[in-house]
Amino acid sequence: MASRSIRNRRGRKKIHQDFDLQLTSMMDILVIILVFLLKSYSTSTNSFSSVPGIKLPISKTQVLPPDSLHLIVTPEAITFENARVIEFVQSADALANTDQPSYNFKKEDLDEGGMRIAILYDALNRAREKAEVLRSKSTARDAEGKPLPFDGVLAIQADKRVKYDTLRKIMYTAGAAQFRVFHLLAMRQDI
């Protein structure tokens, strides 16, 4: 027992003397990672995030979207500012074939001849009123000393399979809630 202990101590001493950590290869790896990150580095001023299950279209446009109110259209539902506003009615065909979701609304969710989505209209109106209150309290003023007007920008992030009929209803509803500019979001194609 005692002899093993002495042997261990000797061995430890030996390692301590000869052990020299080779950092060169690790440095190489880190430099490669750094170069890769610098090459593909991109920042954005917005807080947009993606959600699982959504497939965005690809665009060659290189315009970075500014931060604004954010609406997401997934195959299941419409989400506005991270809150699920309305769910789509899934037909039997859509449930059987998940690649072709149906973006149908319940009849009671629509008004104005089936063009306006009532629940979404309420949510957008609340967001507009909130933004107007914040602007009225802000120190930023226009040339006449009045609070800055509501910018009315809505960023729409939709699944690429969404039909124009659904998009039109959303934009019509947003227009009714005094949103004047739409930012249609897509994945940026690297040129």
Place this chain on the structure above:
Amino acid sequence: MLKRPSSRRRSAPAEVKINLVPMMDALVTMISFLMYTMAFLALTMVESPLPIVSNEQNLQEIKTPPLQLTLTVDDKDVLLWSPFDRIPQQSIPNLADGNVDLLKLHEALIGIKQKFTNETKIILVPKPTTSYDTIIAVLDAAKNLEKTDPVIVTKNEKTGVQEQVKELFSEVVFGNLLGGDE
């Protein structure tokens, strides 16, 4: 009396070791910072304002009718036309797989832009069944000028200087947003 031999010749070359630990620290810090601030979701946007309904009086005041270039996306083709007949109507049939022929559409739009260099607006009229993917692809073809496209030059009305056009039709409005399929 002989001198003592120089010790320089006999001494082995000194082994130089660079301390890599501080450099490692710096690299790890930089990588952490880059990964934390990096936007992994590369998003872009296509802007479209809400169409405004103009009254008839304004139209009567305009002496020359506007181009009002309209792009109608149909099931089988894409139509390029002007409600005031400023250009002959062009029909671009879809490809065999049913997708819009974006190359021909882009070429046709370049031809129109060469005639109306100051025009920046285009009205998009998709069908209710047109997918968002197709809309974005058509908007790409209508807005962006590629490096390989012919150079289009226009006269800046403010400065009077000839300038190269950087975008095709940058202002896109959905024509049937407020109602109606056509």
